[in-house]
Amino acid sequence: MLSLVASTFILPAQAELTEQQQKIQQQILSFAKQHLHDQQPAVFVLSGDAGSGKSAVLSAVFSELQQQAHQSDAPLAGTKNYLLVNHNEMLKIYWEIAQQQSFLHKKDFQKPTPFINRCEKLQQAADIVFVDEAQLLLSQADRFNHFLADNQLDELLKWSKVLVLVLDFKQVVKLKSYWSEQMLRHHLAGYHVKFVHLKQQLRLKSPAVAAWLDQLIMGKLLPLPTVHDYELKIFPDGQPLFNWIKQKDQQFGLSRLLATTDFPFRVFSKEPWYVEAGTLKLPWDRFNYQDRPWASQPQTLHEVGSIYTIQGFDLNYAGVILGPSISYDESINQIVVDPNKFEDQTALQKRHQADLTDLTAARSQLIKNVVNILLKRGRYGLGIYAVDPALRYRLIELETKKEIK
Structure with missing residues (x-):
């Protein structure tokens, strides 16, 4: 009988990331270690089509990162890291993941607006910030969502030492969160940026x-x-x-x-x-x-x-x-x-x-x-x-x- 454990990107216990996913996982971790102490934020951009396994990579990387953050002898020990997603249903999945691992906490997973507003209020930046479905980031002010700045990407750059964006421009669904590759490159001009594209289709079996x-x-x-x-x-x-x-x-x-x-x-x-x-x-x-x-x-x-x-x-x-x-x-x-x-x-x-x-x-x-x-x-x-x-x-x-x- 065909059956998934859940209707999500969470891999079954016996499953593993593909070879390409594992390679990208290590690239992201190496990138974070290399640029954590740079004078300005560094940005890792992971793109891929629907069903290419982007969220599975992100979840695996963040779990490994947070495990290191709680180990005193690890390269990324003591870092304050967050995973953001501007989608209520996906946020619930990350909260489920947090319940399964002792080194993950519900507060590690947030929506972008509360995270930005909290950083602004406390004047306190995070170390490594991951953004899943980054094409859903607001690209203009939106009073309905209590976001009053120009766009969420620029604000996240203010409050992150390393920023990891996972996105698919073919999944942009609102003009208030409209992004294109040209717009993204414009906002990231002047920063150290690495672009990686995930070339596979894991969801559709044909x-x-x-x-x-x-x-x-x-x-x-x-x-x-x-x-x-x-x-x-x-x-x-x-x-x-x-x-x-x-x-x-x-x-x-x-x-x-x-x-x-x-x-x-x-x-x-x-x-x-x-x-x-x-x-x-x-x-x-x-x-x-x-x-x-x-x-x-x-x-x-x-x-x-x-x-x-x-x-x-x-x-x-x-x-x-x-x-x-x-x-x-x-x-x-x-x-x-x-x-x-x-x-x-x-x-x-x-x-x-x-x-x-x-x-x-x-x-x-x-x-x-x-x-x-x-x-x-x-x-x-x-x-x-x-x-x-x-x-x-x-x-x-x-x-x-x-x-x-």
């Missing part, structure tokens, strides 16, 4: 499916790959997709329905808001007040997850509903994106900074990033239903041709 999804996200619909190591299915209606997910969850566990944020919702609402996909009508995920991540709670099988509950997590099987903002133009044989149909308009609000010359293109890219995140959650299988009729028919046509071969 390279052919991963390549097909990359083309889809760019707008190109290619023939579906005929593979035996991954289950890729297209559905004509949301209800059979949901039935498939329920079956997979019963068989293998950790199978959930997900959707692009194309359906009405209100954060913190007491009343449920619904996703409608053909004959299917299910409630959106609710704000998760529990310590357990959304996907690991059994009742969430009867909800629809979003990027806010699933980003950074693994599933065995994922069913993805592509909402109205994702459509198909037969005349050009392209998938097209319409930001005006995207319900998560707060994610697309205009930036205060004038650092984006083409806001329309940026908004479209953010929606593509949402699609990228959702489609790459399932380790062993993916089911897709498209609300747009033209896109749905084209996907079904491609699957039919695949089956004829």
Whole structure:
């Protein structure tokens, strides 16, 4: 039976990092030792696609670092280090990790804003600061999150001796936390920086499916790959997709329905808001007040997850509903994106900074990033239903041709 210990990047007890992950782990530790006492902060940037194992590396490095910090004879003994992540659900996973190791504590894992505000108040810097999902760092002031400075990266540079950023620019999902490689390099100019890219795909078990999804996200619909190591299915209606997910969850566990944020919702609402996909009508995920991540709670099988509950997590099987903002133009044989149909308009609000010359293109890219995140959650299988009729028919046509071969 296929089953994960949890819907997270935490490796099972018997598992090990890959050779490339182990190499990067040692690079980060060596970098920290080498630059801890420099006159200005040094920055290690680890990038990689969704499912490449970035968080697993980060978790392993931080655990080893904190173990050394509590050993009097270790090279990094006595250092004050923190791991930050601007994502509530991922923070809960790191808190779970803290409960499993005596040298880790809940306070070691924080969100960026409270960390920055505390350093500012105490006028006290940390030694080594890790940032997971660093593409979620705010790049402008945000009163809702009690962050009043220009951007969180510049503030973290003020309060860190060594800064380790783990990111994927294809997982940027809000304009208020918009980052590009060009912007990142601009803010890091003048600092000692090392860039490393993690080139592997550990989540999706089929390279052919991963390549097909990359083309889809760019707008190109290619023939579906005929593979035996991954289950890729297209559905004509949301209800059979949901039935498939329920079956997979019963068989293998950790199978959930997900959707692009194309359906009405209100954060913190007491009343449920619904996703409608053909004959299917299910409630959106609710704000998760529990310590357990959304996907690991059994009742969430009867909800629809979003990027806010699933980003950074693994599933065995994922069913993805592509909402109205994702459509198909037969005349050009392209998938097209319409930001005006995207319900998560707060994610697309205009930036205060004038650092984006083409806001329309940026908004479209953010929606593509949402699609990228959702489609790459399932380790062993993916089911897709498209609300747009033209896109749905084209996907079904491609699957039919695949089956004829």
